[in-house]
Amino acid sequence: MNFSLNIRILAVVSAILVLFKLPALALAWHMNEPVAPFTYAVILCLGVSATGFLTRRAGLEMQARDGVLAVILGWAVMIFMGALPYYFSGQMRWVDAVFESASGFTTTGSSILTDVEALPQSLLFWRSTTQWIGGMGILLLAVAILPFLGVGGAQIMKAEMPGPRKDKLAPRMAATAQLMWGIYVGLTVLCGLAYYLSGMSGLDAVHHAFTTIAIGGFSTKNASLAAYPSSVQWTAMFFMIVAGINFVMHYRLIVTRDVSVFRDEEIVWYLLLMLVAGTFCTLIAHSSTADNTLEPALRHGFFQAISLVTNTGFANVDWEVWPLYVQLLLMTIAIPGAMAGSTTGGLKMVRAVILFKVLGVVLNRLLTPERVMLVKFNGKKVPRDILDGVMAMAFAMALALLGATIFLVAVGMDVPSAYSAALTATINVGPGIGWVGPMDNFSAVPDPGKYLLVALMVFGRLEVFTVLILLLPHFWKPERILVSAGSPLRKRS
Template identity: 40%
Template sequence: MRFNFRLILNLLGLLVLLNGIFIFLCLPFSIYYDENIYHIIISGGITLLAGGLTWFLTLRGLNTELKKKDGYLVVTLGWLTMSLFGTLPFIVSGTIPNFTDAFFETISGFTTTGASILTDIEAAPKGILFWRSLTQWIGGMGIIVLAVAILPILGIGGMQLFVAEAPGITPDKMKPRIKETAKRLWIIYLGLTLLEMVLLMFGGMTFYDAINHSLTTMATGGFSTRNASVAYYDSAYIQYVIIFFMFLAGTNFTITYWGLKGKFRKTFENEEFRNYVYITLGVSFIVSFFVFSSDWQGFERSFRDALFQVVSVITTTGYVTADYTAWTPFITAIFFLLMFCGGSAGSTAGGIKVVRHTLLFKNSFLEMKRQLHPSAVIPVRLNNIAVSREITYNVLAFIMIYLLVYGVGVFLMSFTGIELDTALGAVATCLGNIGPGLGEVGPVDNFSKITPFGKWILSILMLLGRLELFTVLMLFNMHYWKRY
């Protein structure tokens, strides 16, 4: 099967074109805060020109049939291309003049990781910080899914893109047509973002801070406009609002859709959602007990700090209100393990995902039963429905490759001269798209001290984690490039 390279270039041009439009959305903030607007104009202009020309020049004789192999290539190259052009506002404005640092910051945004190299966030121009937050919001649901909603207008089917964007276990579709699914996802995503912004403003946040934090909360990204992250706002109301929306963002959007339609019974019947709730509350109570026992602050504050940090890590958001590495070694170990948990499938969260852990544990326990009854057919069940062996094998393969990539990442990062705890935390947080890690990249530090080689390794891991491994690794399989 041959690749449709003309169509691939056309789609990449469309994505870059959309990227340029998003860059110009930062212009009103630069104007309002009396900043240099030419940085935005130049960056957006270059991006629009490059995307527009690529898209226009590939229109003639375009074959709009998009194969699955083309979809994988478009998704991976799309994320890289978006990140490359996304560095322009940082570089042109001089906020991050170094290309390696600018690319790290940008791909951290688009992959919703939240790992940053900025040492003084509040000193950066407001328009540039808004672009930084916007990259996470775009990446949260995926620029590819946004394009899927537009592609049918252009006469191009988008199913292959959607499958490549969300490989593995496919969440229940709210509508049979992919166009309608993408639209409903974005309506919910946009609506919850606006609702959180309004609630944060009621809590005393400025419009600018509220819109930035809403964008990065719903994206489970964690970029903040403050050096101290959410800890800057010593407000129980603001922190509980952010906790609630982080939890929602880490929930399967199909479940959220059912909840909005009042189908609460159907929501709680979902096994992954129940496990997601149990893990979040169970670990939060354990952590809050130890924090309360070893600290002078009251139980409510201990519970709030514990709940905030647990939800932030499980949903891979990465906001911070307290330094969990400063509590106890036991709690630090808990948070390290949480970095391998992840939110729900079909959410904006990264990580391995709760549903994969659920199937892994079920299959492991059933394997012991199969050993006792080798002739019996004992399938793994999820939501009382038998799961096919193909899905079970997919889960096992994903987790095995995930751990293998993690091990290789730690091995490579150790060559950069950093401490082992820092290497373990940096790789776990970047592969899981979380943000803060351990050691020198912990909740109160950032990634500015990592060497350029280390930043490129972590950038690759962020992309692998965001696209759930197979989409990117597929391109390194020799069979992928063979013609059939």
């Protein structure tokens, strides 16, 4: 373990946060809003960054284990530092500030704010910025850490996707991350322009571009996207779909003009799920009194389906007026989430498809014991260790969901609210049902519940194993059990 390097990385994270706080600070100054929350937070961050000087001599030698630790500590520092402006503004209690910050950096989009519009513009801007930073962090995570954890199979598969270009995006991790970030920034700019042209104010366009491409779901309006004209809502739908597509595919499509990405199994299921769910929701919306004409029904039906499948969490209608079973259904389609390699939360579509295939293989084997079947994805065999990883991950998520639901019921929530709150936090969606519905918020959740949800958001965001592996005693002393040099966690990253 290289602890001084870890501390150094935290100092860098802190310094980066300072950088991102400056626009919000400038905005506060420009709009004559209190600048103190930001100046205090910036000073504290700079203090932490200063530790970087103490660790200047830290060796650059880093094992994947250090990476895992750095990711967890990094996210913790981000959430802590990110909560400071909210706290110093005097608008939120500490627990709420942490919740809002965690929801931002994990791109979940749940909020404890009863009245978003009452918040100063500068604080709202910081809120949207946290989601955008979170999105960048996720992309880095996907490139640098997940490939070592086995479940990163999804990423490995992408690199091996059939097509004229079989090599990885770029030979080195840093270069790959830069490419992904480039696409991320590019998409954000495009999305912001599109919002602006379809009728948003300039500032709102920036806000929503940040939270759409990060698949976050924070809005500056209490009514979420319902506060904007339908043209804006259609734009949002398009960019949610785009943001949910694997960034490697964006690269292939844009840079190498490789149309074969549309033959990828994952993208097909992703689009299909949205199509089916959207059609169903359109029918539901159409049967409700308000939307008995075609355009609003289509717009409301598909918006909800896209928002939930991609795990964004925007809403353009109060879907709590829809029957409870439809609400539960909507929460369920969010579980697979969008595609691996995007900033979506949840299980990721590729893993959901693999789980169904495993089920199919097991059932078929019962029917014909002699039959030799493999789980294949895009026509290629999924290696045994990745299958194990996917199944273990799904199991861990289910356990967490079950445990958290019980805990939330214990602290006083009703079952649908507790279940949906736990689910929405684990898979980083945003809204739930009941107390925490799309037009409600999380302020009524008891404080212990809020801390649990913060933990769940990080647990889900870091793809489960990153957090769970810390619980292994041997993670801290791998030499004791002679972890071989071949183990992914001993590899130099």
